[in-house]
Amino acid sequence: MSVHKEDKKKITTLQLKKMKQQGEKISVLTAYDYTTAKIIDEAGIDVIIVGDSASNTMIGNPTTLSITLDQMIYYTKAVVNGTKRALVIADMPFGTVSGNPLKSLDAAIRMMQETGADAIKIEGGAEIREDVKKIIDAGIPVMAHLGLMPQSINKYGTYAVRGKEEGEAKKLIEDCQLMEELGVFGILLEKIPADLAAQITQQISIPTIGIGAGAGTDGQVLVIQDVMGMNKDFSPKFLRRYADLYTVMTEAAQHYIDDVKTMNFPNKTESY
Numbered sequence: 001m002s003v004h005k006e007d008k009k010k011i012t013t014l015q016l017k018k019m020k021q022q023g024e025k026i027s028v029l030t031a032y033d034y035t036t037a038k039i040i041d042e043a044g045i046d047v048i049i050v051g052d053s054a055s056n057t058m059i060g061n062p063t064t065l066s067i068t069l070d071q072m073i074y075y076t077k078a079v080v081n082g083t084k085r086a087l088v089i090a091d092m093p094f095g096t097v098s099g100n101p102l103k104s105l106d107a108a109i110r111m112m113q114e115t116g117a118d119a120i121k122i123e124g125g126a127e128i129r130e131d132v133k134k135i136i137d138a139g140i141p142v143m144a145h146l147g148l149m150p151q152s153i154n155k156y157g158t159y160a161v162r163g164k165e166e167g168e169a170k171k172l173i174e175d176c177q178l179m180e181e182l183g184v185f186g187i188l189l190e191k192i193p194a195d196l197a198a199q200i201t202q203q204i205s206i207p208t209i210g211i212g213a214g215a216g217t218d219g220q221v222l223v224i225q226d227v228m229g230m231n232k233d234f235s236p237k238f239l240r241r242y243a244d245l246y247t248v249m250t251e252a253a254q255h256y257i258d259d260v261k262t263m264n265f266p267n268k269t270e271s272y
């Protein structure tokens with residue numbers, strides 16, 4: 001059964017809030033290119049995040065730290081070009097929002113102006129409150145990213161579940177409340193206990209989007225390559241694969257190679 005919407009009207013941040021109020025779950029996927037964005041937009045996805053996971057999935061870097069603002073702008077523009085209905089959120093990469101509000105605002109303005117994205121996503125809590133305030137005051141919609149923050153991998157040294165221990169859970173709840181007060185339109189919660197994510201979701205009036213955060217958030221996000229089964233080496237507990245494109249693409253490539261080698265391609269009808 002498909003419950004996706006036939007409504008072609010552009011999704012707004014206000015609409016995401018209404019979806020939370022009405023109990024309608026928000027569907028989110030990442031994308032980094034025009035073609036994929038067009039496919040998932042036409043399939044009815046509500047939100048597309050151009051994640052800095054592009055550093056891993058598109059460039060093959062071991063962490064998200066190496067992707068630059070210019071590279072994120074390049075991927076985001078491609079996604080915006082392929083999208084009509086979904087809200088497009090661009091990730092601000094490592095180092096662009098880190099305690100210097102004027103510098104952060106410059107980076108956020110570049111991202112919005114040069115890509116046409118609808119909003120940006122920023123990793124971090126109280127440490128970047130002034131940056132977030134400055135950006136929101138300039139009229140740029142912000143989604144906060146809390147819980148596991150991959151840009152802080154060198155600080156924590158692990159991608160393990162966050163917020164399991166009381167002190168960390170308390171700081172996470174406070175950060176979520178602070179971000180709501182500052183005016184973010186939503187919060188992405190990555191890899192935290194399901195009970196904690198559900199508690200936060202009930203306590204705040206803006207939508208939460210979870211990845212590895214259980215069923216109690218207002219929406220769910222996954223990385224497109226993982227959902228489509230393009231990546232055999234990444235199998236976290238929270239991932240559900242909806243296709244096996246690794247096998248489909250490998251077999252198609254092998255078939256093509258065989259046809260070229262045996263001169264079965266191109267045939268007469270495929271020639272001028």
Ligand code: KIV
Pocket residue numbers: 030049050051052053054091145190211221222223
């Ligand atoms: O970079 C990314 O892909 C993310 C996802 C969790 C949306 O932040």
